[in-house]
Amino acid sequence: MRAEYSSPTAMPKLLVVDDQPLFIQTMHEIFRDQYEIFMARNGEQALAQAGRLCPDLILLDLNMPDISGMEVCQRLKQNPALADIPVLFVTAEEDFESESLALEAGGADYITKPVNPAVVRARVRTHLTLKAQADQLRALAYLDGLTGVANRRYFDQHLDAEWARSQRHHMPLSLILLDIDFFKTYNDHLGHIAGDQCLKAVAGALQALPKRGHDFVARYGGEEFVVLLADCDLPCALRKAAALQEAVAQLAIQHPASTVSELVTISLGVASTVAGAAHTAGELLDAADRQLYAAKQAGRNRISPAADHAGTAGSTPP
Ligand code: GH3
Numbered sequence: 001m002r003a004e005y006s007s008p009t010a011m012p013k014l015l016v017v018d019d020q021p022l023f024i025q026t027m028h029e030i031f032r033d034q035y036e037i038f039m040a041r042n043g044e045q046a047l048a049q050a051g052r053l054c055p056d057l058i059l060l061d062l063n064m065p066d067i068s069g070m071e072v073c074q075r076l077k078q079n080p081a082l083a084d085i086p087v088l089f090v091t092a093e094e095d096f097e098s099e100s101l102a103l104e105a106g107g108a109d110y111i112t113k114p115v116n117p118a119v120v121r122a123r124v125r126t127h128l129t130l131k132a133q134a135d136q137l138r139a140l141a142y143l144d145g146l147t148g149v150a151n152r153r154y155f156d157q158h159l160d161a162e163w164a165r166s167q168r169h170h171m172p173l174s175l176i177l178l179d180i181d182f183f184k185t186y187n188d189h190l191g192h193i194a195g196d197q198c199l200k201a202v203a204g205a206l207q208a209l210p211k212r213g214h215d216f217v218a219r220y221g222g223e224e225f226v227v228l229l230a231d232c233d234l235p236c237a238l239r240k241a242a243a244l245q246e247a248v249a250q251l252a253i254q255h256p257a258s259t260v261s262e263l264v265t266i267s268l269g270v271a272s273t274v275a276g277a278a279h280t281a282g283e284l285l286d287a288a289d290r291q292l293y294a295a296k297q298a299g300r301n302r303i304s305p306a307a308d309h310a311g312t313a314g315s316t317p318p
């Protein structure tokens, strides 16, 4: 899952997958007034389209010449970014065995051809409503209410998963833990509401920087944020840290009580490791935390890197 959810006001996106153009056309006729319709003629196209569009719902044929609908569904369910999309099988297969296998593969519903327009419309509407409700619940559960970035719960759940993925694929994984400098005195001088606005602006600047597939920003606690960088080694993470520091500087928020700058600044601890090393996700997090502390000790408004959890600390002044 990712910390992005479809807007409740946007027209829902439907992906129709079938090797029969006539059937796709029929679905288009039925749904074009209410939904944005996309189509795929085979399993490969379906997976590519799903990854690109992240549709709200997929109508999936069971029997197709290349990858079967069953396998397409299984692969979608294995991909955390796509697993929550409801898949409705639409097929000429009427036997109970196919139906139960399709539902076991993760299908949300099973509709037999020839379809009745009113029935297929009602079922699609029901599943879209359920999906919208589930999206709202996930947003409440996983997004930070003040800043809109992923929350600590999301981070905790995804750190372990990303650690496991990096180990499996022998890829490096990096973490940046960052904290606003002298934020207590910012609040003391300008008030808590201004403090909240500052937090929102900083979170927005962090979030706005380009991200790759599995990367994300989360609010780790009070005025502390964490950035997870998949398949990113230490030099890569240091470039990212410098970009984050610059992005916050570009906000140019006046800080009347800071002793390091006239503007709001951040300190950043960076930790990185390579897959295969006998470390844990928790140790990586501890390493980033130690480096954040080192950056604070060294004067704030700077980046402190560690090559791995046992690595030597060093501080990069601004
Ligand atoms: P340092 O440079 O060492 O990080 O000092 P600091 O003042 O930033 O750190 P400290 O931990 O002493 O203070 C953090 C402050 O952040 C205290 C707390 O009131 C404030 N804070 C935490 N969460 C929020 C929030 O949601 N809104 C506002 N306005 N302030 C918050």
Ligand code: MG
Residues within 6 Å of the ligand: 179, 180, 181, 182, 183, 184, 223
């Ligand atoms: Mg602070």
